[in-house]
Amino acid sequence: MALRGPGQPDMLGEARDGPFVDAEEYCRRALAQGLERCLFGGGRxxxxxxxxxxxxxxSQPPIPWDVRLADWFDERFPPPEVRRSYARPSRRQSATPGxxxxxxxxxxxxxxKSRVFGVVLDTSGSMPPQLLGKALGAVASYSLAHDVYAVRLVCCDAAAYDSGWVEPERLLERFTLKGRGGTVLQPGVDCLRRLAERGEFPRQGPLLVITDGDCEDAVDIAFDHAFLLPESRRLPFTPKGEVFAVK
Structure with a gap:
């Protein structure tokens, strides 16, 4: 009899779909089985x-990145309050025409016009076009779904290129991006900070930084912010905001 019980092996060689075993999944499954044995095995x-x-x-599956990003938008852009007026009455219902x-x-x-946010888009040479397209598509679709008025888009490689206020619909079309050089994100953040000091951008953000993680070791961001990067990449510093890993 093994530690896991009768007929249950303790070796990592237990393979279900091939000769190799995902050690992390194996340990997660073993913990869940051990907890179940403790809870339902009787005793104190x-x-x-x-x-x-x-x-x-x-034991719970991770929340998909697009669902987490939708929650991020929900928190910062709640649905506008519905207002109604009798100044111009709408069509009367057939059931109660009077x-x-x-x-x-x-x-x-x-x-x-207050429903706006900023995007610092890493347009360095290391950014794959597929990631740029998927990230801009996600930003545009969630912005339209949450009645966002405009996006302040700042492209950034080793320098910042302010694209001004961009309507979300334009991001779904063919959009020209500047950059394709090295990667330094701080100039893009500083560009938005200067805009905030001049009253051309909200002082508290929000801000979404889209990058592949191949950047400097520290980025000073005073805005309410989050990062969007590929699933297989990591930031070289500990982020203060949320991180959404795009698959």
Missing amino acids: GTVPAGLMEEIRSL IPRPSPLKPPEEER
Whole structure:
């Protein structure tokens, strides 16, 4: 009888789909099986509550990057408040033709123009065109879904190139990007900081940095920000904002 129970091997050579085993998946499965044995095997139990929560969290599948990015947009751009007015009544319902119905009003222009954010786009030579296209497509689609008025796009290789305010619809079309040199992200962040000091960009962001992770060892970002980079790459520093790994 092995430690895992009758008929259960303890060796990592237990392969289901081939001669090799994913050690991380194996350990996750062993922890889950051990917890199940402790909980349902009878007795008073000796597993701390914190350890039980950690094992259960490891058993849950990771949240896809696009869902996490959608949540990031939801937090920063909640749906506009629906306002209605009787100034121009809408069509009356056929069931109650004698009762006028209020028509929906568009949000005020000031409120619409406040729904903006910045994008620092790494356009260095190491950035693959597929990543650029997928990242800009995601930014455009989520911006349209959350009624974002415009995006302040700053392309950045070793220098910053301010593209001005860009409507989300334009990002879905053929869009010219500047760069394809080396990689230094700080000039792009500093460009937005100067714009914020002049009142041309919100002082608190939000800001989305799109890069492949091949950048300097430290980036000073005072805005509310997040990073979008390929799944197989890592940032050379500890980020303060969220990191979304694109598959």
